[in-house]
Amino acid sequence: MSDSDASLSQASALAPWRSALARALHRNRSRPYSRYFQLATVTSSGRPANRTVVFRGWLPNSNTLTLITDQRSAKVADIVAHPWAEACWYFTDTREQFRLAGSIQVVTAEADPALLQARQNSWEALSDNARQQFYWPHPAQPRTAEADFSPKEIQATPPAEFCLVLLEPDQVDHLELRGEPQNRTLYDQQPGSTWQINAVNP
């Protein structure tokens, strides 16, 4: 292994909270909504916004969560104004919560080549039903009788409306309600990418 391989491997090492999250995803896998979480952002006017999104897997060789969105959706404007988010992910079967806070960015058709490839891969991984939604009329605009929701031919190249979103946590708060008392662990990323782990009071 060359020196550059070694440093890449270090940079892409799994964060210590990844195994707990992988276990939660596995143990709650019978529920399709176990892949949904709530994403909080801050609007341009400084107010909080919050909506349910679908986890679309990890950016390869990273601890970055991916999701997708429509470029016309309000969260894109939020992220441009305030590139920070906190995901709140509650697993109903195992009764545990992960809060993942960190920087967030939107990958549009104008992104650099490496991220464009990730965007393309996400498009190809989507179901046809999910892809159709990016050809729908403008989200949150008044619904008219003429609005066209009919199926369109899906293109190999995603439309400009299709965006990948990257959340890179630098703080993770894991709460297990089933403990007696409950167990809570904080993971804080230090300068240099190492993680500090602390058991705290629930």
Add this chain to the structure above:
Amino acid sequence: MSDSDASLSQASALAPWRSALARALHRNRSRPYSRYFQLATVTSSGRPANRTVVFRGWLPNSNTLTLITDQRSAKVADIVAHPWAEACWYFTDTREQFRLAGSIQVVTAEADPALLQARQNSWEALSDNARQQFYWPHPAQPRTAEADFSPKEIQATPPAEFCLVLLEPDQVDHLELRGEPQNRTLYDQQPGSTWQINAVNP
């Protein structure tokens, strides 16, 4: 009915989104976690924060949601810095989401008498297990072997740590994923408390 009764009745009228939310709560009632939602706030440093909370019912004669929290929790400091929140409430059985945005306040032991009564009522409505948590050591502080989580005698008067939280929505976004296409309705409160209702594109 006197004039003052009439105006009170108008002020306390159920908002038009209340029936849709009541229906969702009813149709998803077999799942205890249907009373959980995610509450987004903004921290004093301007970043979003997000956590799962439990719906504790309505403030009487209002459209204000109540929840409870520990005065030592980070969300209390968030709310003091930025008295705005958005709740995101996803119902897994009926596959619908309510986003409820509005002003938020914390009712401490120093509140005015009407709110103090609401705080007292919430304390009395809580299970013993839930009340015990307000006698626990400081949340999010390092957990030590000496930390005392043993059951305490519950007092009739809530401890200072016990806070009621009031969220008064002025914008509600109801999304039903089961529609074909999905149905989405926005409710915006106008000056004078009337609500504007718009069907919008999902």
